[in-house]
Amino acid sequence: MTQNSRWEKCRMKCPEEGIETDLILEWHEEGGKKVLNSVSCGNTKLMDLKPADCQWSCWEKVENRKA
DSSP states (O other), X not given: OOOOEEEEEEEEEOTTTSSEEEEEEEEEEETTEEXXXXXXXXXXXXXXXXXXXXXXTHXXXXXXXXX
């Protein structure tokens, strides 16, 4: 079974840092509904190995977008 993904770039205010950042979202369809499959964050402070913690509190906001 082949799964088709839809990619979306969105800009949002990061709840962790309070700065604007880009997210790359991957959506796929499951049971007739759009499901968020992955998120890639462009916030350099949170995406590398620095000792900064990310609670991924943006996921709830992103999921509500329903591509």
